């Protein structure tokens with residue numbers, strides 16, 4: 714019987730890895746921007762994989778504002794919250810959302826739309842091609858291997874679109890900026906200026922180079938835009954916008 718348990722787990726997981734070793738959209742990071750992007754991509758029939766380094770979803774949401782278990786959003790994201798069936802209270806001009814509900818429903822909305830999420834996997838590098846220059850996928854490793862500091866070679870996922878949704882660190886764009894002749898440098902984010910930060914991030918969300926896109930706080934780090942604290946509407950709008958741009962680029966609008 715125990716061997717059957719092993720085989721059931723390994724065979725089923727292997728089927729997923731086979732299916733997603735080539736995908737249409739690969740989202741790196743299961744924070745608010747990545748999960749939102751994944752839902753809107755998958756519901757258009759785009760084969761979408763989300764890879765998350767940690768064994769938890771939601772990125773920076775779970776800690777709320779300084780561990781108070783709530784975050785806020787501007788009122789103009791009611792439609793996105795409704796798409797995910799996330800409830801909110803109106804207070805002081807904002808929508809207040811419970812952090813646990815926010816994480817759970819973003820994740821379930823993304824999964825129910827047909828996206829695949831795999832946790833415990835880190836993206837450590839990109840794949841590129843020249844003439845014309847483009848990003849064609851990523852190098853991946855079990856997060857546990859990195860934590861154990863073992864020297865193990867990665868494997869690859871090919872994807873028509875790779876999305877950096879890694880938050881403040883902008884890890885995918887940063888590694889590409891260092892190792893691929895992109896002519897891009899990641900300067901890092903600016904100090905807080907909540908009034909303008911979200912709008913600027915949404916405006917600058919999009920393609921970095923063919924095949925590589927940025928969403929969420931990764932956009933702030935890439936373009937030296939201000940941070941905004943525990944207000945998440947911009948992350949949702951940025952995720953939705955990057956999904957629309959990719960769908961258009963893939964001819965799936």
Ligand code: 48H
Pocket residue numbers: 741742743744745746747764765766767770771772773774834835836837878879880881882884885905928929930931940941942943944945948
């Ligand atoms: C696999 C990775 C890798 C990797 C990181 O930080 P996040 O929540 O990112 P966003 O941009 O969706 O949301 C940002 C928001 O949470 C936030 O921090 C805000 C609004 N801050 C404002 C302020 O003023 O501070 O999620 C990123 C996710 C995390 O779960 C990481 O574990 C994961 O990406 N990740 N996964 N491979 N190389 N790097």
